[in-house]
Amino acid sequence: MTRKLPIIALATAPGKAGVGVIRISGANLLPMAQALFQKSLKPREASLLTLRSGDGAPIDQLIAIYFSAPASFTGEDVLELQCHGGPQLLELVMKRCLELGKDQGLVIAEPGEFSLRAYLNNKIDLAQAEAIADLIDAQSENAVRGAARSLQGTFSNDINGLIEEITQLRILVESTLDFPEEEIEFLENAQARERLNTAMQKLHLLREGAKQGKILRDGIQLVLAGAPNVGKSSLLNRLAGEEVAIVTPIAGTTRDRVKESITINGVPMHLIDTAGLRETTDLVEAKGIERSWESIRAADLLIFLQDPNAKGGADTLAALELKDQILKALPPKCPVLEVNNKSDLLSKAPSLQGEVQPLFISAKTGDGIEALKHKILESVGWGGSQEGAIVARRRHLDCLDRAAAHLEKSQQFAADGNISLELFAEELRLAQDQLGQITGKLLPDDLLGKIFSQFCIGK
Structure with missing residues (x-):
């Protein structure tokens, strides 16, 4: 090794x-x-x-x-x-x-x-070892605190506790395999279903916590997209708190994507202001637009910015076509926020009707920006509580998801009228193996080498 x-x-x-x-x-x-x-x-x-x-x-x-x-x-x-x-x-x-x-x-x-x-x-x-690298790479104060908790063993202790519960349930199940005529009586006397439900509830809490932890570790790739001159660069500057992107009244001023890292309520955000998406013969702008599409295809959250003051006709039709193209290019399940900018130029307040209220902001004056920040965090599933948060990786989430799938199957094999203790025990074992991969108890050598190769040399 x-x-x-x-x-x-x-x-x-x-x-x-x-x-x-x-x-x-x-x-x-x-x-x-x-x-x-x-x-x-x-x-x-x-x-x-x-x-x-x-x-x-x-x-x-x-x-x-x-x-x-x-x-x-x-x-x-x-x-x-x-x-x-x-x-x-x-x-x-x-x-x-x-x-x-x-x-x-x-x-x-x-x-x-x-x-x-x-x-x-x-x-x-292994989870503690990964926390060392995460502590070094932390992008916010909350990420530092979360990585420190993982390094101290908070995440590992939760995983090991769940593994122990599944292990005890496996022991009960496997000790009964030689007595098939007593399967139903066993499940009732040992409260196997209830214990399995308890384990699933704890796993659900771990998964939710890990999702929050991944946000703390990796941040959110937040892409600003829309037609030229709707105010994407102005919104980037407003969220960043400084003039990062050049803003002019000329459509197509931003000819390449502009990146800036910020935090919103302690959550790291990687803002990407895309070039105005349109047909162009300018080679430089065309390259910037292609890079913008690359960012859209990798987005965690997309803000589609619109100008409610724009006139109808061809411009409106083009905006709808652009929106459709963007939605098709996004990763699966990527949330989209439709935001109307330049509310300061509206002659009267918009009439809001329907269950889903559109967002109106002014990147110029700052009106509606706090509401937008709240909506951003809500859209990415940030729970708001950072008390006791840990950091987590995509690898951890994948293992937790697979463990949950195996526990769900074990529920099916323990259900009334469909009792199969052999399959019940096997699904428990597979769930246990997935959880063990998080702490490194059951991890292939090649994956172990890949994980540590991403550390810095002095660590």
Whole structure:
């Protein structure tokens, strides 16, 4: 699964800084540490030392901390060097470490290899390992807090608790397989159906929480689309709180998509202002329009902006045709908000009728923007509560969805008039396996490698 050789990497970001940290992990590192500094290091004790080159010249005065296995992040011996943060200096320190670690086979770490070793040595589970990367990549304060909770094991504990409930139910079911004439009596006496329903309710809550967590982790790709000159760039600037896109009265001013990241009530949003979608002979604008269609095809939420002041006739027909094209290009189940801009130019307030009330805003004056923000969060399924939130990945959601499907099938096999304990038990096992993949208990090696390859090298 992983190399047994000791590994080394820069654990802090490249570039100039006050401090740069180099991390080494492997078996029996104490001799290497003594060779580096000509001094014995005590475990978990910071030492101010001078690292010298092969000819005795000083390279850096640094702080060295030695962690003896298994009391370390990776579960192996770990040596951390806190150096001054100059890029060339850190390169010299790395070079010296590799020279002295040559006999032990010291090599540069692969992406995520430190976290992988921590996982393989049972220091953390897979969900916690992923939370480390999510903590580093967090795009908002709430995402940081959610990743920290996952790292502490909140999500894993919920998953493991559900696995244990399913395991106990499996034990009851499988112990009864040798007595087929007692199937109905077993289901009633063991309250198997009730226990299964309880497990499904807990799984439903986990799925809802994971959906919220994925929003915190990945954010929402919010695409602004519509005909030229309806005010998409003005809306982008209003939501971003600054002049990100150029705004003029000339139709087609935005000739390429413009991206900006913001937060709405703590939820990360990736705003994309598309070029006005229309036929054009301008090669630059045509390229921008194609990129805009790419963004639409990958949208999590689309705002179709319209100008209620526009005159009827050909313009209205073109707008309807454009709307139809956009709806066909969107991903399945992508919500669409139809928003009427330039309400400040309306001669009178619109008459609102029907169950679905259209949104009227003015990107110029800010009127209706708060209501639009509320509608955006509502449309993507954000529950509003960030208390106790965790972060989650698409992988987690897929596993939870498949586990739910298996539990639903197990309900069918335990139903009155359709009792089949063998199939009931098998569906419970399959659900349990899916949940186990979240924490890494039952995960294919190739998928494990893919997950850790997306980490940064120092982790």
